[in-house]
Amino acid sequence: MNYQFAYSVGFHPWEDAAADPAFVNRFCELMEREESGRTPPFGPALDLGTGSGIWGIQLARRGWQVTGIDNVAKALDRARERIRQAGVEMRLVEGDVTALRASGVGAGFRLVLDTGTFHDFDTDRQQAMGREIDAVAAPDATVMLLVWPRRVRPLIRGATREEIEGAFPGWKITHVEASHFRLPKVLQMIMRPDEHWYRLCRQ
Template structure:
């Protein structure tokens, strides 16, 4: 993951992290909110353990914690985790952070028993081998009734930005899971997103 790690390390160092703004972008935030509503329907908080893969500065981990999930965020980029610690403190949120690799979750000691696994932009930047490793690790740490939610760009070269992934890529990485839903992640992308043709979708997966 060296190239991806380097990109994000440099991006955070120079203050380039536009993905953090998505929490305030209603078309994206609302689409994720509807997926989370589905997982919480008929239940009372606390809803269980949630794992935020590639949590970055904990934008979405804090959202999950406020909704009533017991959240662990894992990321390999230390500058992002420093921002995450600041965000969690400022929000007064209860969220655990782990400095670790999404392709080696067990070695990173994130624990097990996750009912929800959320990835808002890590999977689509990995190589095929790394995606398969991430899938195996999620298998190992998620509960039998868990849900995985992935935010995925359509496959296309975009310079140093994530190249995206297809539905087939998702299915290959998660062979013991079934894609139950595919939803548009951003119904009103900005000019840059349109130019880069992110064509961004949520994939909801459940164990077969």
């Protein structure tokens, strides 16, 4: 997907997930699990490919100290405005998720969230992203990846479990759970998203 072009023409259907109660409820359930037994502030969280900052803002509202990174300036402009309207604190960095150390995001993230970046990468970039996450995540971090299955179909490449394991050699997948995201019926039939959340912790 050419995100630069997509944002320039106002094409960002992934943002529709924010209006899908089933998806939002599942997201909240999964975050509650990460927060359970603790009180806010929950610590540093990194929202990879933050786009318009939708999910980073959700994390900030919940009590995480969030940094969002994206490599499309127009997306970050939208995120800036959304953050302002939400009245939350969230730091934004323009940079590449496959070069996190060079981007200046910092380190020690307890939660690393990716809603839709990893699964559109080829294997080399998936592995670069995994290495960079490994370098900036805290020892007790959780990584949450939202992944479409790997299939031949329009727009999104998807990723296999083996690719995820290959990109995160020092990590183990602890959960694979349906996101409950529903596209409009016509797109559902064409794109068959059946996406899942993969939760990873260090081995």
